[in-house]
Amino acid sequence: MNHSGDPLLDQYFLKKLDGLVLNARAALKGDMGGNRKSRSKGTSIEFSDFREYVVGDDFRRIDWNAYARFERLFVKLFMEEREASITVYVDLSGSMDWGRPNKGRLAKQLAAVFVYIALANLDRVSVMGIRDDVSTYLPYFSGKQGFWKALKFIDELEFGGKTSLSNSIKRYACIKPGGISILITDLFSKDGYQEGLRYLQYQKQEITLVHIMAPWELEPELSGNLRLIDVEDGKAKEIVVTSQVLKAYKKTVDEFLKEVGTFCYTRGINYIPINSAVTVERVVFENLVKFGLVR
Amino acid sequence: MLGFLNPWGFLFAIFIPAVILLYLLKQQYQEIRVSSTFLWQKAIQDMEASVPWQKLRKSLLMFLQLVTIALFTLAVARPFLYREGRDSADFIIVLDCSASMQAEDVKPTRFAKAKKEIESFIDGLFPEQRLTLIAAGYQPDVVASRTNDKRILKDRLNKIEVTNGEGSMEQALSLAQALARELGNVEIHVYSDKLYESESPNFKSVVFNGNGKNFAVDLVSWSEIPKGLVVLSRIVNYSDEDTALSVECLANGITLDVKEVIVSAGGNMDVYWTGIPLETLWVEIGILDRDDLISDNRGWTVINRREKNKVLLVSRRNIFLEKAITLRKDVELAKTIYEQAYDITGYSLYIFDGYIPEKLPEDGHIVIFNPQPHNGFVEVGEEFVPGFLRNPANTRYAQLLDFVAYDGFHIARARRIGIPDWGSAVLEDEHGPLLIAGEKGNQRIVMFSFDVHDSDIPLKVDFPILIQNILAWLLPQGAEQNANYYAGQEVEIHTIPGVQKIRVTTPSGKEVSMDPTHSLVTFNGAYEVGVYKVRQDAESGILQEAREKYFTVHIPTRSESDLRPGQAFDNVEYGFRQAVPAVHMRELWKYLAWALLVVILLEWWVYQHGY
Numbered sequence: 034m035n036h037s038g039d040p041l042l043d044q045y046f047l048k049k050l051d052g053l054v055l056n057a058r059a060a061l062k063g064d065m066g067g068n069r070k071s072r073s074k075g076t077s078i079e080f081s082d083f084r085e086y087v088v089g090d091d092f093r094r095i096d097w098n099a100y101a102r103f104e105r106l107f108v109k110l111f112m113e114e115r116e117a118s119i120t121v122y123v124d125l126s127g128s129m130d131w132g133r134p135n136k137g138r139l140a141k142q143l144a145a146v147f148v149y150i151a152l153a154n155l156d157r158v159s160v161m162g163i164r165d166d167v168s169t170y171l172p173y174f175s176g177k178q179g180f181w182k183a184l185k186f187i188d189e190l191e192f193g194g195k196t197s198l199s200n201s202i203k204r205y206a207c208i209k210p211g212g213i214s215i216l217i218t219d220l221f222s223k224d225g226y227q228e229g230l231r232y233l234q235y236q237k238q239e240i241t242l243v244h245i246m247a248p249w250e251l252e253p254e255l256s257g258n259l260r261l262i263d264v265e266d267g268k269a270k271e272i273v274v275t276s277q278v279l280k281a282y283k284k285t286v287d288e289f290l291k292e293v294g295t296f297c298y299t300r301g302i303n304y305i306p307i308n309s310a311v312t313v314e315r316v317v318f319e320n321l322v323k324f325g326l327v328r
Numbered sequence: 329m330l331g332f333l334n335p336w337g338f339l340f341a342i343f344i345p346a347v348i349l350l351y352l353l354k355q356q357y358q359e360i361r362v363s364s365t366f367l368w369q370k371a372i373q374d375m376e377a378s379v380p381w382q383k384l385r386k387s388l389l390m391f392l393q394l395v396t397i398a399l400f401t402l403a404v405a406r407p408f409l410y411r412e413g414r415d416s417a418d419f420i421i422v423l424d425c426s427a428s429m430q431a432e433d434v435k436p437t438r439f440a441k442a443k444k445e446i447e448s449f450i451d452g453l454f455p456e457q458r459l460t461l462i463a464a465g466y467q468p469d470v471v472a473s474r475t476n477d478k479r480i481l482k483d484r485l486n487k488i489e490v491t492n493g494e495g496s497m498e499q500a501l502s503l504a505q506a507l508a509r510e511l512g513n514v515e516i517h518v519y520s521d522k523l524y525e526s527e528s529p530n531f532k533s534v535v536f537n538g539n540g541k542n543f544a545v546d547l548v549s550w551s552e553i554p555k556g557l558v559v560l561s562r563i564v565n566y567s568d569e570d571t572a573l574s575v576e577c578l579a580n581g582i583t584l585d586v587k588e589v590i591v592s593a594g595g596n597m598d599v600y601w602t603g604i605p606l607e608t609l610w611v612e613i614g615i616l617d618r619d620d621l622i623s624d625n626r627g628w629t630v631i632n633r634r635e636k637n638k639v640l641l642v643s644r645r646n647i648f649l650e651k652a653i654t655l656r657k658d659v660e661l662a663k664t665i666y667e668q669a670y671d672i673t674g675y676s677l678y679i680f681d682g683y684i685p686e687k688l689p690e691d692g693h694i695v696i697f698n699p700q701p702h703n704g705f706v707e708v709g710e711e712f713v714p715g716f717l718r719n720p721a722n723t724r725y726a727q728l729l730d731f732v733a734y735d736g737f738h739i740a741r742a743r744r745i746g747i748p749d750w751g752s753a754v755l756e757d758e759h760g761p762l763l764i765a766g767e768k769g770n771q772r773i774v775m776f777s778f779d780v781h782d783s784d785i786p787l788k789v790d791f792p793i794l795i796q797n798i799l800a801w802l803l804p805q806g807a808e809q810n811a812n813y814y815a816g817q818e819v820e821i822h823t824i825p826g827v828q829k830i831r832v833t834t835p836s837g838k839e840v841s842m843d844p845t846h847s848l849v850t851f852n853g854a855y856e857v858g859v860y861k862v863r864q865d866a867e868s869g870i871l872q873e874a875r876e877k878y879f880t881v882h883i884p885t886r887s888e889s890d891l892r893p894g895q896a897f898d899n900v901e902y903g904f905r906q907a908v909p910a911v912h913m914r915e916l917w918k919y920l921a922w923a924l925l926v927v928i929l930l931e932w933w934v935y936q937h938g939y
């Protein structure tokens with residue numbers, strides 16, 4: 034759902050994304066440089082298919098012979114690159130549609146960005162919305178012409194309901210071993226997140242965990258007697274907010290972030306905590322680039 | 329026993345249910361939708377684990393607020409504690425302000441302690457009880473009369489000062505008893521250092537006496553011996569043990585000598601001081617040792633070495649008068665004849681016998697015998713033969729005829745004199761005055777309307793008495809010879825004729841100006857002990873140089889210096905026996921207010937710290 038009425042990503046921003054390459058594996062192996070390049074050279078030998086050129090495709094891959102013959106632009110597709118299948122998991126629970134700026138919108142924008150970068154690099158992409166089960170998903174596809182369809186799909190995702198991260202992940206049958214999994218969530222999950230991440234690793238996925246928190250969740254401004262109502266299950270928690278309580282809450286948040294960070298680090302998962310107050314542009318060009326996830 | 333001055337204050341208690349109600353209403357939490365209560369739950373769990381009584385916090389604040397209201401309600405109701413003795417509607421307090429109340433055997437002093445006790449008594453008064461406060465100073469003084477205004481009572485009480493005098497307890501008690509008879513249901517409380525007793529059950533005596541030890545300079549006097557001056561001082565030991573004392577002697581404020589004397593318990597010791605310079609004006613004797621009453625540790629005497637009074641007699645010849653005048657030793661008599669008696673000055677007394685100069689001198693007193701007609705001073709008429717002599721009633725100058733049997737006088741002839749406006753007749757017959765006395769400004773004048781040679785008076789024993797009476801009035805010896813007073817006494821100052829200004833300087837240096845228009849002025853400010861200086865000066869004219877005299881003011885040591893109680897007291901430890909419950913009523917709201925403040929601070933602290 035598009036909250037602001039604006040498109041999720043504008044053309045200008047998409048242009049800027051053109052030069053970026055998803056670099057998860059390189060980042061994992063710690064040797065970012067030439068690995069993917071040499072791989073792409075090797076894979077370019079094994080021709081797979083043709084498809085029509087769409088704006089945004091690498092024009093170096095245009096088959097000029099085919100153009101001479103049909104006077105239409107075709108790009109060659111290669112087998113190996115298609116193997117890099119990327120799965121973007123978007124947390125669609127009620128808690129994501131919350132916060133100012135809205136966590137859900139940033140999650141959708143990031144999902145679109147990952148899809149775009151993946152398609153630009155001729156990777157296969159699937160988008161999956163998760164709640165307490167697999168709710169909706171976009172099966173693997175490739176080719177830049179598929180982006181607009183994917184963008185529409187992402188834009189129309191609806192938030193609501195509870196989260197069962199681990200359960201949803203395990204239930205997604207289409208997952209391809211050996212791919213890249215990108216998880217965009219706030220980690221407020223009934224059944225935790227660890228089991229799901231372990232399952233993905235079992236499926237030989239290279240995992241990136243994008244953890245979105247709203248500014249209010251990090252630094253709540255509250256006072257007095259309050260009844261906190263969980264937007265997911267409607268359960269209430271009565272608290273009397275004092276400086277002590279606020280202190281304890283901040284401590285809990287810090288511990289939670291630390292705990293997630295430690296878990297990811299020990300299991301070789303890319304962990305990217307993000308404050309929803311930051312624009313998607315900054316997330317991409319600062320957080321992701323800095324982290325080496327894209328380059 | 330406990331009572332409440334303002335039971336309506338308990339109406340404030342309705343705020344207690346109000347607070348409880350507010351707390352019940354407050355249970356309505358403000359609802360906030362959050363993304364997840366997951367972290368909050370965790371945070372609270374952690375906190376509750378570390379602060380076990382977190383859940384009590386709300387109720388603790390409520391409890392503190394309830395306590396606050398309860399305390400406030402109690403304070404507004406003005407509770408008080410009281411003891412028996414609240415029957416009387418009126419109280420009369422007599423406070424002894426005599427010199428012995430200055431003693432420090434009861435801390436800080438007897439007087440200060442008594443005032444403090446009275447103040448707490450005032451605090452303990454019920455609103456409907458009224459108090460009359462009598463200060464027994466030099467005179468009994470009703471400083472507050474039948475008032476229940478505690479502020480006024482305390483204010484008046486604070487203004488009462490202890491005196492150096494012997495107080496006026498007897499008069500003050502009579503006054504109090506007279507007032508009590510008038511009022512009826514009244515209690516008299518006496519605050520003194522002595523025990524006063526009365527038949528009346530409504531009479532209570534509070535005694536402040538610490539059985540203090542005291543030494544006093546009881547007497548200082550001087551005499552002149554061929555070698556110089558000798559001063560006698562008497563040191564009295566008002567304690568129960570023999571004591572060695574250091575005594576100093578000062579002349580004009582400069583230490584001359586210090587002696588060590590041993591004075592037996594309850595006894596006295598005469599100490600002589602010699603070698604005092606002749607020009608000394610006053611001598612001070614001081615005890616250097618510390619005791620419980622300081623103001624009687626010093627005594628003074630004024631050295632008034634007798635000066636001769638210069639008297640001028642203007643006469644043809646009057647041997648009777650000369651003899652009668654020279655009977656007084658301090659008179660230096662000069663004689664002259666009428667012809668030389670013009671423009672004369674410099675005498676204390678001028679006696680004109682059968683003659684009045686054109687211009688009367690103004691620097692001395694005047695006696696005139698047998699004035700001649702047309703003298704320009706008094707109106708003189710024809711001669712007459714006096715018959716039966718009488719002393720007109722109510723004359724101010726009857727002292728001139730003390731011990732004089734004037735009914736035996738026979739006078740052959742006298743002159744009729746109109747009584748001038750400054751004088752009055754002292755002796756007269758039906759035809760007119762024979763002896764006139766009066767004061768013209770500060771000049772004293774005595775006039776005989778006959779020649780003593782024309783009577784048998786000089787032959788009688790009464791004549792020298794009459795002349796000495798006249799001299800005693802005109803040239804008083806009192807002020808010079810007895811210059812020692814007790815504090816609070818009136819001091820008489822004899823004005824020197826022609827003086828424009830009289831100033832009295834007190835021992836502390838304060839100057840008091842007196843009106844010199846009368847021949848005798850009274851100084852009423854002798855409250856301080858020490859040496860006073862009287863300076864009389866003429867700004868212009870006859871009296872060329874100022875005349876300085878001194879007088880001294882002492883504590884009445886006989887009545888005030890013995891600090892020991894007359895009777896034995898049961899409770900000697902404190903040094904005072906208390907027959908009156910000092911506090912009838914004690915209000916508690918002050919303590920409640922303090923407690924209230926503490927609770928409010930505690931509440932604030934609890935709120936701030938979130939416990």
